[in-house]
Amino acid sequence: MRPLALFQTLAIAAFATGLPGILPAQSTGPLRIEITEGVIEPMPFAVPAFVAEDSGARALVEDITAVVVADLVGSGIFREIPRNAHISGISNFDSPVQFSDWKAVNAQALITGAVSLKANGQIAVKFRLFDVFAQAPLGEGLQFAGQRDDWRRMAHKVADAVYSRLTGESGYFDSRVVFVSETGPKDARRKRLAIMDYDGANVRNLTDDNAIVLAPRFSPDGQSVLYTSYETGMPRVFQLDLATMRRHAFDEQPGMTFAPRYSPDGRTVLMSLSEDGNTDIYSADLAGGSRVRLTSAPSIETAPSYAPDGRQIVFESDRGGSQQLYIMPAGGGEARRISFGAGRYGTPVWSPRGDLIAFTKIYNGRFHIGVMRIDGSEERLLTASFLDEAPTWSPNGRVLMFFRETRGVNGAPSLYSVDITGRNLKRVPTPGYASDPSWSGLLR
Amino acid sequence: MTLRLAAILISGALVLAGCAGAPNDNMRNTGSDNTGVYQQDSPEFFVHQVGDRVHFAVDQSTLSAEAMSILDAQAAWLGQNGEFSALIEGHADEQGTREYNLALGARRAAAAKDYLVSKGVAGGRLRTISYGKERPIEICSTEDCWSRNRRAVTVVSAGSS
Structure with missing residues (x-):
């Protein structure tokens, strides 16, 4: 294991795009899956393929998306809504989310992401997590940057952040x-x-x-x-x-x-x-x-x-x-x-x-x-x-x-x-x- | 140190390979040792004529009467062959956890060593090691195999141990 440069964890600028519709009252509380007693019904989530923000990132987006999905599904407490059921995809990381399209396929959580390859050879992976029924982001967007070879670690970081926000507990995917x-x-x-x-x-x-x-x-x-x-x-x-x-x-x-x-x-x-x-x-x-x-x-x-x-x-x-x-x-x-x-x-x-x-x-x-x-x-x-x-x-x-x-x-x-x-x-x-x-x- | 030990292990492995599954009487009629006659002062004599190993009950390190009689013979041979020293290997069957079996193998090797010392073999000629469940000689998962893996094997070599 070579020593790694620390990942930069950057909050992406506040969620800027307009949200369609009106946010529902907070009476139901934030989207949360309770894992203390074991999960019998996994929470359904959707991950449209991460967006490649430049040609250099194109080769990585499918692999990174697949690792995020494998981590979450492998935990046993989440269930993926398969991509062939999706009504729409995400072509621009900052475009407004069509929540109705994700609600229609019964996704409770939506993860969007984007990957870019920087001039210095590093890659940046950013993501957002949404509560589909509340039509609202769950936490701020995050960006992880690192060496291209460490793309799996960045995918694990995304999955850990999603796991943590949805369970209230720390994750375990970026580990050896x-x-x-x-x-x-x-x-x-x-x-x-x-x-x-x-x-x-x-x-x-x-x-x-x-x-x-x-x-x-x-x-x-x-x-x-x-x-x-x-x-x-x-x-x-x-x-x-x-x-x-x-x-x-x-x-x-x-x-x-x-x-x-x-x-x-x-x-x-x-x-x-x-x-x-x-x-x-x-x-x-x-x-x-x-x-x-x-x-x-x-x-x-x-x-x-x-x-x-x-x-x-x-x-x-x-x-x-x-x-x-x-x-x-x-x-x-x-x-x-x-x-x-x-x-x-x-x-x-x-x-x-x-x-x-x-x-x-x-x-x-x-x-x-x-x-x-x-x-x-x-x-x-x-x-x-x-x-x-x-x-x-x-x-x-x-x-x-x-x-x-x-x-x-x-x-x-x-x-x-x-x-x-x-x-x-x-x-x-x-x-x-x-x-x-x-x-x-x-x-x- | 490392080289000499490797040599002991290799010769041990050859002996074990020759023994596998065949009683000593049959084995002496096959292979390169087909004369059935060993030099009395050879490690081969010790393995085949004296008996190089004793066996133990499940999770035990106490010596049975049969084990003591084999160790009596080992002590007598070591008494007659003062230029030899011995490494006593303790082993366990696979029905235990790794660390516990290492400790159990150490106990079995020490039980054999202590008995040899009580019969007059100088403690300085005897060393012990445990392999826990790392080196089974029988690989089936039944009591028949396990009983042969629960063992202390005395490996003799010329010179100080």
Whole structure:
């Protein structure tokens, strides 16, 4: 990932064109889709092809429009009114909108956009969002500018802005995923780190496959990745700088280190260290490297994850006889168990909103991805299969990505995502087998 | 360090490939090792005659009586062949999460090492590593395969480990 120039986010001059008709009273409130309890009836929207404002932009408008549509439809809470049903199109970004044409095709939201190619090779993508029934814009128009190669990011930015205005929550489309790309037969699997856009586009390998690599984790700023590699012969936590592609073993202590995770401020790393067969959790200062032991029990303590405020850590332990979830203060100390259902619980991850813990549950020979509140109440299982594992949160805490491995001699993993409501389960396309996803925050 | 370790892994892989699915008695009559006779002080003897691996119950790292008898034989061989050191690999089946299985494999490798030490093998000759569920030798998804993947494998090599 090369460093990007920040997108300019410009408010377009106030909506200047005259609106036909009279705005209805605000009694119904702004157009809004409520996603808290899961959406059963997706909101219909229309996106006429974005306008190419010069010949250089012509090659991009269809692709950009398609990514905006794919993001919104892929969220499961919006439904596109297909273009062949449209009565009119948009030929000029600043012309008045014929709301009756969009109301007639039952579009509740209308997105118009335009793309221009600047002299310096940058492109600008601007859009407006309208409430069709209110016949009014929803928020101001916005413009995003960037390198031509980053056109997908600009499309994701448009979709994030639309999602945010219609749901009242931040979006998740302009984000990336690091994961383990796998090749080869089940008993000689080769693994390497790879990175891609959240929707599977722009896949790029980050390491070779000469050594086993496991479970990458994004830093909060998205600039580096922690992971476990066998390249020295022993499992060892490494840090990879995505800008320079330089990597280094994070900790030179004897023993095995694995299961790393950044603190929310990016300054501290949690990891597991196995010595003489006993696995405990440590924190280490990224700057100074000083290491603090947070657990010291003869049981397995691993898979730690910070609360978003950095004050507590959820982890898994078999101290009670089987693999279960616990929460302890960030500095170590007394832990309280939060998982009490039948079966085993692992891979806990604290949600970015702070209210939920996502986990893997193993029960009766089946694997599930689930969520529970941080006191362990309201457990909900979202998936079930032979092997579902390793949830990672979308930047807005609405979606979980995980991997699903099929059973048998040809068993292999793929990435999936599911809403925390349990709806909208779908495969995330990758070129080959894929496991251990880690979702970044929203890019800037 | 890296080179030597790679050599160990490759020889291990060859041995495993030769073993796959075939009992030792049959295997000795096929392939390049068709004499069925190994030098007593060779890694091949250790693998085929002594027994290089022990198996574990689901989610357990305690040694069964059968496992202890195999480790007794390993300890005796290591006692007679002082120039060898060993890397003990702990493994888990696929029915667990990745990090937990790494920790479980570490526990299994340590259980085998501790037993060997209790039988007089110097701890400095023994190292452990866990592969968790990363290196199955059997790939079906039934208990028959899983039981053979839940293992601690003692990989001997001449020289210090």
